[in-house]
Amino acid sequence: MREWTGVFRRGLSLENPLTMLMIGLCPTLAVSTKVEGAFFMGVAVIFVLTMSVVLVSSLRLYVPEQVRIPVFIVIVASFVTIVDLSMKAFLPDVYIFLGVWIPLIVTNCIILGRAEAFAYHNKVSLSAADGLGMGAGFSIVIVTLGLIRELFGSGEIVFLGARLLSFPEWYRAPNVLLLFPGAFIVFGFMVAAAKWYNLRTGTRMVQTSAHCTIEEGGR
Amino acid sequence: METLQHFALLLVGAALVNNILLTRFIGLCPFFGVSNSMDTSLGMAGGVLFVLTLASSVTWVAWNLLLDPLGVGNFLYIPSFILVIAALVQFVEMYLRKAIPALHRSLGIFLPLITTNCAVLATAVESVRPGFFKMGIEYGFGFGEALVYTIGVALGFGIALISFAALRERLEVAPVPEIMRGTPMAFITAGLLSFGYVGLGGLFGL
Incomplete structure (x- = not known):
């Protein structure tokens, strides 16, 4: 059990995929203009990631090493298709907002990266912990970014049609936060904040050069 | 004349007004991963041009001749596109290594990396599947x-x-403050660079 929570917590702080490992950036910056979109993106990634790593991990003894990448891709693509069709059916507004980012979960480096780096070598329960932890770490960062951008950029937070929070009338929202430069700049400061926090608490820094381009290059 | 204008607008709209990296955030991994040096950036840009053109043509044919007429497009487009792209890139790499070693030396190492780049899948999906592309041009590309x-x-x-x-x-x-050194500063620089593309927004009604 202790091992399980240890693996789970790693995804939240030390090996957070976004602020520490710098993988899976594209959907983060693109869909964080709205908390709603960011939240459902997080949910979709948690679902796909956990299910895929559990399946990969339970099949790891039967999948030969030479064909593992195509097998992983087919597994991930099947779960993404489930998300794609069910979101289209039950949450049509969110589906339209997320658009091309739903099929692009397949190429999200976090999922293939965790299947390759962790699930292929570990047992099912630990892989599930890793998937949940990494997914939660991803969701926390993306929802925080969405909160900052929507609250300060549009002056209010609307979630599934309900207004949760809003600034008074005199607040003139700087539109730039909702545009693309805002995403890059706010995320840059978030990375710096995570770095500062880790330095202060004396957490050991992990290698930050684990880009998907490098990680998946050795196949 | 009409067609020429249409194609020119499409090209400008895709390249500048809806720039894939800085305004739509697709394919950011190589953007931060290989932009450390000029040489690798040039190689990566060449590799992306090559793979993207090839992959989109093949997936366009697969969609219009196979998936759409059979009526399975909505269920199978994600797995089939990614497999077609991955297989295609592998074959191209083998062929280049055998036939044109000079080109393989300059593009070779980038080819496998580009397969898992979301820019390729996104472009392939958008060029065949209506509804994702924000530009005000007719859907269902020829x-x-x-x-x-x-x-x-x-x-x-x-x-x-x-x-x-x-x-x-x-x-x-x-001279950058210690805490901002490295990736945080890279993000802020990218943000400032993308300010240039804000100005292009809405140009020619694209």
Whole structure:
């Protein structure tokens, strides 16, 4: 059990995929203009990631090493298709907002990266912990970014049609936060904040050069 | 004349107004991963142009001749596109290594990396599947339109990547506060670079 929570917590702080490992950036910056979109993106990634790593991990003894990448891709693509069709059916507004980012979960480096780096070598329960932890770490960062951008950029937070929070009338929202430069700049400061926090608490820094381009290059 | 104008607008819209890296955030991993030096950026830009054109043509044919007529497109497009792209890139790499070693030496190492780049899948999906593309141009591209759109996307990728690499080479020697050194500063630089593309928004009604 202790091992399980240890693996789970790693995804939240030390090996957070976004602020520490710098993988899976594209959907983060693109869909964080709205908390709603960011939240459902997080949910979709948690679902796909956990299910895929559990399946990969339970099949790891039967999948030969030479064909593992195509097998992983087919597994991930099947779960993404489930998300794609069910979101289209039950949450049509969110589906339209997320658009091309739903099929692009397949190429999200976090999922293939965790299947390759962790699930292929570990047992099912630990892989599930890793998937949940990494997914939660991803969701926390993306929802925080969405909160900052929507609250300060549009002056209010609307979630599934309900207004949760809003600034008074005199607040003139700087539109730039909702545009693309805002995403890059706010995320840059978030990375710096995570770095500062880790330095202060004396957490050991992990290698930050684990880009998907490098990680998946050795196949 | 009419057609020429249409294709020119499509090219400009895909390359600059809807730049794939800086305004739509697709394919950011190589953008931050290989932009450390000018040489790798040039190689990556060339590789993306090559793979994107090839992959989009093949997936366009697969969609219009196979998936759409059979009526299975909505269920199978994600797995089939990604498998077609991955297989295609593997075969191209083998062929290049055998037939044109010089080109393989300059592009070779980038080819496998590009397969898992979301820019390729996104462009392939957008050039065949209506409804995802924000530009106010008719959906359901013909083959020529899909090709021009893809080349435009690849050119936009190259422009953004190479200009960012040039900025980052200067940033190496700039005095940056310790906590912002490295990736945080790279993000802020990218944000400032993308301000240039805000000005292009809405140009020609694209």
